[in-house]
Amino acid sequence: MTLDDLRVFGAVCRAGSLSAAGRELGCTQSAVSQHVKRLERELGLSLLERQPRGVVPTPAGRVLWGAVTEGLGRIDQAVRRIEELARAEGGSVRVTTGATTVRHFMAAAVVDFRRRFPRASLEFQTETSSRGCFDALAAGAVDLAWITLRPAGGEVEQRPVVHLPWALAVAAGDPLAGRESVEPADLQDVRLIGLPENSTARTQLGTWLAGAGIRPVFDTSVTDWDTAILLAGLGLGRAVVPALPEWNGPGHPDLRLVPIPALPPLTAGWAVRRWDALSPLARAFADTVAEHCSRREAG
Known part of the structure; x- marks a missing residue:
């Protein structure tokens, strides 16, 4: 063979x-x-x-x-490392993640990483689900995957980086916009904008709500959180989303994020095939992103 x-x-x-x-x-x-x-x-x-x-x-x-x-995944990684040594260049880091992750979690880290490693190249591969990210890792097509973490197991190793509290995104004129917080019970029979059913975040949210006896109606499906909060801000629906700081800024004057403290935070972070097999450059990028996320959470 x-x-x-x-x-x-x-x-x-x-x-x-x-x-x-x-x-x-x-x-x-x-x-x-x-x-x-x-x-x-x-x-x-x-x-x-x-x-x-x-x-x-x-x-x-x-x-x-x-x-x-x-x-084959390990062979591909070894060949890449050898090629980088032969070219005496900075090498590359290949990352797979969702369409909006770089803007929300990696922008400052990318600038910092490029300053520290000016000859290194970054390659971002967009996937629509954690399953697609896992497949890319398994095939040896990427070094790192930024995902919504799920229960441990399988052929990858996961490391949490950020813990994101949930909020209900509504238009400024919505009856719930003035609330200090909402409870899961407030979501009973509410028509929501949601991610596709096969997404990890949607699955976890549905499981947590079902555990509280709540079954909301997801009647609009989008591929990313940014689209969900855009529609919510326009008054076209409500969305349960991670409470990212930038959505509370002046760029979204018609949007309100109402905390849902009873829901467990959503955890996002890195997935790799094996941490001890990562190139030094890929490990440096993963650590840089984690450091910047930690600073933002502390702030």
Whole structure:
């Protein structure tokens, strides 16, 4: 078997179909199929199970997929480190996160990092969910992922950086805008703007509210918190959002954030495959972001 065979097999498992893997890799479905068949002939077992909507790994396929994910990811990281040493350049740090994270959590840290490492390059890859960030990490496509943290486990290591209290975002003229705080019970049957159902933040919020016996109605879906507070400020709905400091500033004169102290804070931070395998440059960037976030929380 070759590294190409293994890379293609890993792409098929991630994508869930031969055609999708072909599009990702820039080759034909037939070429993808040949790589998989070569592995199956050599191993003497079927690695993929065909289903109506694509393919899933068989038990043997899951074993191989786990090894491919771990092995090729570490090889890719090692090759990058060696290339950086050979070029005698500053190297690069690849980060995956949501569309608005850099503005809210990393702007000052990026400036500080670039001042300290002027020859280093930063590459940001946007994902719409924590699941997409985890997949990018597993594939070795990035060094760091900034995510909403979820229960520990799986193939990545997580480190909390910020704890974000929840607030109800409403227009200035909303009946709840003048309240000092709201309780979860105030959200019963309220029609809310929310993130997609598969997002970690939306799942955690729904779990906490359900634990309090509250079942709000999410009748509008957006892909990021900035869009949610924009719609709330325009009076087009209410949104339960993390209480980020910049949303209380002069840039949002028609928006009010009413605290919901009974809800546990939302925790965000870094996810990596292995902290001890990070390059010194990637570790420096992660630490710089954490330091700046800590200063802002203290302030």
